[in-house]
Amino acid sequence: MSAEMDALVKGVSDKLEALEATLHGLSRIRGRRTSQDGSVTAEVDGDGALTGLWLAESVTSHAPAEVSRLILRVCQQAAAEATAQRSRIIARLNDSLSG
Secondary structure, eight states: OOHHHHHHHHHHHHHHHHHHHHHHHHHTOEEEEEOTTSSEEEEEETTSOEEEEEEOGGGGGSOHHHHHHHHHHHHHHHHHHHHHHHHHHHHHHHHHHHO
């Protein structure tokens, strides 16, 4: 092959590797947060879907309304963490495709 064709094939291969790495990275995203008192832990995936919710026995010392606010706050923080991970992965992809 000519040097020009070799460069083209390498460029396409590099982009394919970047896409595969991105897909792998996106599938592994997990945002996990625990409340300050340790009574609630939430985990979300890269789509923001709740994949785990753990409540410690100590959560029973809180009023129900407080528990619901705590769960929502921790879920929001976990989702924000997952979103940040997703943004970093997409930024790496954009860098590799534009480079």
